[in-house]
Amino acid sequence: MKRLILFLLLAVAVLFTASLVIGPAGAPVGRSLSALFSDDHGPLSMVMREIRLPRALLGLMIGVSLGMAGAGMQGYLRNPLADPGLIGVSGSAALGAVLAIHTGLSAAFVLGLPLAALAGALAGVFLVMALAGPRGGSLTLILAGIAISSLASALSSLVLNLSPNPFAANEIVFWMMGSLADRSMTHVWLALPLMALGWLLLASLPRGLDALTLGEDAAEAMGVNLTRLRLKLVIGTAAAVGAATAVAGAIGFVGLVVPHILRPYVGARPGRLVWASALGGAVMVLASDITVRLILPTQDLKLGVLTALVGAPLFLHLIYKTRRAEA
């Protein structure tokens, strides 16, 4: 466990640095980093501080959010196929963003889109909680999440369908693919407080998730308050993943794949997996974001497209393994 955490921390540090020094400006590593720390009022400092730093920071923050929320969701539902989008956060955030683009709110001011997406995420989760009730099992939560996700995606499609001009539709489609390109420190400051709240809530889950290995009845008899656990999980996921989706669009598969890959290395303990997945998520998002810049630097390959391209085959591998285990 300690070695795994150390390894992941090292990987995060290396990838974070790599994310800072890789880019079309093509400045040498040493000069880039010194420009970051000592403002020379030149263009390089500007590039480092206004473009690359927020991008690297967002990659780190979004990865932590998606990884933690994914591990929390899988642990709570005791299902390796669960992901944070299951409770409708990503879908309703996307609806908020789509509405912002459609109404021109996103063009009116820079935070219009992320704020609308955030409002969408919170409204969606509020609806899910209202539908699933404060108590009740995990099944009602899944059903409510699926219902709200489907509704949000139907409404997003409706907005696309009625979109008056092709440019708006184009913008919507590209936003939904998820990207970290052209984000500023404003985005970082918008997302950070909510994400921090989400991390705090998700970080309080591990012991309860461990107890849930034995089922809801046994966990409750061991003193775990399942109602509170569920509330913390849902609000924590909504805050962390909602904020992530608001500033970067939908980045799929990270919350699903990262806990799955790391599970064997933490002895399948759902509590420890939350910590490992926080770092693992950061590794995956930072690595993917570096990759999209390296392989197609001129074409703006979307981050969400790459994570899905990498994630889907891993998902197939998971299905294959599950089938083999059942046979």
Place this chain on the structure above:
Amino acid sequence: MTLLHLRDLSVSLRNRPVFRDVSLSVEPGQVVGLIGPNGAGKTTLMRAALGLIPAQGNSSLAVMKPRVRARHAAWMPQNHEIAWPVTVEVLVTLGRIPHLGAGQAVGAADRAAVDRALAQMGLEALRHRTATRLSGGEQTRALIARTLAQETPLVLADEPIAGLDPAHQIATMQCFQDIAAQGKSVMVSIHDLGLAVRHCSRLILLAGGRVQADGTPEQVLTPDNLRDHFGISAHFAQTPQGPVFQPLEVVR
């Protein structure tokens, strides 16, 4: 000191009364067998006693704060869920959760409790095996060990020996007797009346929505009770090897 006290406990699920006005106390040093036909409400009674489902009346466990209760009574549910492929040792260590403060790691005392529980269930050899890959009976023993590792004065177990081989059924019941000899108490729901007679110091017969009989096996397993509530006749004799109970035939 009474470990469990129920007064006029009643439970209705979906407006259907499961049982009414159950009053009983469990004192230290007892192995209590909770018997009754299918659907009599044995599981519901134990869950209501723990406060896991809403009930009318009083239960000394249900009024405790959850964390306090978890150090007072351990619960082994009937569905033997092991959600993740953790090792047997990790699984048993989960029983120490109620004893750990916030952020507190597993310590030497906890490890000692886990070792004792593994030894009691004869699981030392399986300690590092993945629990989900064990046989059903081995998983059951691991889950019993988890319950024992909680080291509570009272253990409630829902059909713990169902699915075990005869040797492990007897060993498990003997283990419960050992625990009772240490001044703790165990309440088990059990369908095997032959084992109940030999290993339980007291039987509680739950049928028809109330406690029909409560006492020693001889007082509870009378021909009338067996006929009225189980619909069977049985051979029940005291032998030099201890009491022997064998159900014979269905009488209704």
